[in-house]
Amino acid sequence: xxxxxxxxxxxxxxxxxxxxxxxxxxxxxxxxxxxxxxxxxxxxxxxxxxxxxxxxxxxxxxxxxxxxxxxxxxxxxxxxxxxxxxxxxxxxxxxxxxxxxxxxxxxxxxxxxxxxxxxxxxxxxxxxxxxxxxxxxxxxxxxxxxxxxxxxxxxxxxxxxxxxxxxxxxxxxxxxxxxxxxxxxxxxxxxxxxxxxxxxxxxxxxxxxxxxxxxxxxxxxxxxxxxxxxxxxxxxxxxxxxxxxxxxxxxxxxxxxxxxxxxxxxxxxxxxxxxxxxxxxxxxxxxxxxxxxxxxxxxxxxxxxxxxxxxxxxxxxxxxxxxxxxxxxxxxxxxxxxxxxxxxxxxxxxxxxxxxxxxxxxxxxxxxxxxxxxxxxxxxxxxxxxxxxxxxxxxxxxxxxxxxxxxxxxxxxxxxxxxxxxxxxxxxxxxxxxxxxxxxxxxxxxxxxxxxxxxxxxxxxxxxxxxxxxxxxxxxxxxxxxxxxxxxxxxxxxxxxxxxxx
Ligand SMILES: Cc1cc2nc3c(=O)[nH]c(=O)nc-3n(C[C@H](O)[C@H](O)[C@H](O)COP(=O)(O)OP(=O)(O)OC[C@H]3O[C@@H](n4cnc5c(N)ncnc54)[C@H](O)[C@@H]3O)c2cc1C
Numbered sequence: 117x118x119x120x121x122x123x124x125x126x127x128x129x130x131x132x133x134x135x136x137x138x139x140x141x142x143x144x145x146x147x148x149x150x151x152x153x154x155x156x157x158x159x160x161x162x163x164x165x166x167x168x169x170x171x172x173x174x175x176x177x178x179x180x181x182x183x184x185x186x187x188x189x190x191x192x193x194x195x196x197x198x199x200x201x202x203x204x205x206x207x208x209x210x211x212x213x214x215x216x217x218x219x220x221x222x223x224x225x226x227x228x229x230x231x232x233x234x235x236x237x238x239x240x241x242x243x244x245x246x247x248x249x250x251x252x253x254x255x256x257x258x259x260x261x262x263x264x265x266x267x268x269x270x271x272x273x274x275x276x277x278x279x280x281x282x283x284x285x286x287x288x289x290x291x292x293x294x295x296x297x298x299x300x301x302x303x304x305x306x307x308x309x310x311x312x313x314x315x316x317x318x319x320x321x322x323x324x325x326x327x328x329x330x331x332x333x334x335x336x337x338x339x340x341x342x343x344x345x346x347x348x349x350x351x352x353x354x355x356x357x358x359x360x361x362x363x364x365x366x367x368x369x370x371x372x373x374x375x376x377x378x379x380x381x382x383x384x385x386x387x388x389x390x391x392x393x394x395x396x397x398x399x400x401x402x403x404x405x406x407x408x409x410x411x412x413x414x415x416x417x418x419x420x421x422x423x424x425x426x427x428x429x430x431x432x433x434x435x436x437x438x439x440x441x442x443x444x445x446x447x448x449x450x451x452x453x454x455x456x457x458x459x460x461x462x463x464x465x466x467x468x469x470x471x472x473x474x475x476x477x478x479x480x481x482x483x484x485x486x487x488x489x490x491x492x493x494x495x496x497x498x499x500x501x502x503x504x505x506x507x508x509x510x511x512x513x514x515x516x517x518x519x520x521x522x523x524x525x526x527x528x529x530x531x532x533x534x535x536x537x538x539x540x541x542x543x544x545x546x547x548x549x550x551x552x553x554x555x556x557x558x559x560x561x562x563x564x565x566x567x568x569x570x571x572x573x574x575x576x577x578x579x580x581x582x583x584x585x586x587x588x589x590x591x592x593x594x595x596x597x598x599x600x601x602x603x604x605x606x607x608x609x610x611x612x613x614x615x616x617x618x
Pocket of ligand 1: 148149150151152153154171172173174175176177178179180181182183184185186187188189315316317318344345346349363364365366367405442443444445468469471472473474475476477478479607610
């Protein structure tokens, strides 16, 4: 499941990381999570002279950022027609400008700090091969043009197949996200910031005008806290679990044995297909991504990696798949990220989440908003993403889906009898069975060795579902994931599952 980006251990060589906090600490800002958002905050804050302590549950870039596609763009699918219609011209224009600035901010960091991360300006395209979708492309083109942005309506691209129509944004970019994060880590350490890996934050509490972040054994006192855990692991206050879901997408990296095209591409409708090139072992390879579905909803190899491999074989018959990986991202119900104070009762604790699969640019927007807030500077884009917003959710279908899913996983599915018995589970597969009226999650490995877990999410108690592609237990409510042996892999849960001795 490791990505092309994480395949090179050299990238992390000689990083100044700590494995253990062995005493209580005091710092200006405690950042929880070392993905692109947490490390970008750490970068800007240490540059301003703040004392920063970063806690990372696992390894640097090991979650969403290490498994992304790595396109840095303000073209977030077909989005600006939706934004203009839902929130008005100024809102849509500011959103576009904020993301355009983010591309330049990232380029400036890379240049200023001399970070070698394969950054390259590219054109970005959203396209369709379906005539019926042309009106949506045209509307989006008009919406973007009305914002004063110089995009182009095209009928030809570098892709190895014909399109009906597409929109091209110039001066977008691609990079190697893990090399970029490694560069940020070096800058943070150089300026005195401390990064602790394999260190899980389990709670944050208010302490007068300060905050205390708790790990298993120690406390970190700080003036400010930044929750950069992707999906907030604190449920109350904030209530983010009522306003976001997670969506999984898949990627393959392919040696096509042919020369490749320029540009980055994404299809306009779901399930999306996404394309870009990247460098692996000094050679250009093709990344094909897509086949998204809600995290925790069972899917098969055939419907995910299988479909991506079909695309590769269709256009590059002699191609060889080098890597397969997947990850998830948080999607808010109104499709706008949550950036700013975590809640009105915890104003100096900040959050950046809901990047809806466009977190390369949005994490930079978010870091600038949060860092400006901490340093008392006005940020003209902060109003777009206010995390305490209470606007009515216009996306009724998503809201209904999410509520029905949560009700099922929290209650109704727990009452249903599983349709599998222990003997019916084949080797290298898993399922939920019932033992003495209790639900038990069983996985039998290739040799028949049995792993039994309590299939109840340690985040908020939803019934988990078996993911046969990755051999994991996944939460259909909020997207937490656990290994077959119960080890917690992905947020918002941070505790392992209970296991049964056999
Ligand atoms: C398949 C796919 C492709 C994508 N492609 C693109 C793309 O091309 N362009 C783009 O702009 N965006 C893309 N995205 C989105 C982008 O990858 C994410 O928005 C972004 O990486 C999120 O970064 P993050 O820092 O918020 O989260 P993460 O990278 O997940 O970082 C959060 C960190 O917090 C840590 N953590 C969690 N809980 C705790 C805790 N309790 N204590 C301590 N640490 C904790 C985690 O271990 C993790 O390292 C894609 C998303 C997907 C799913």
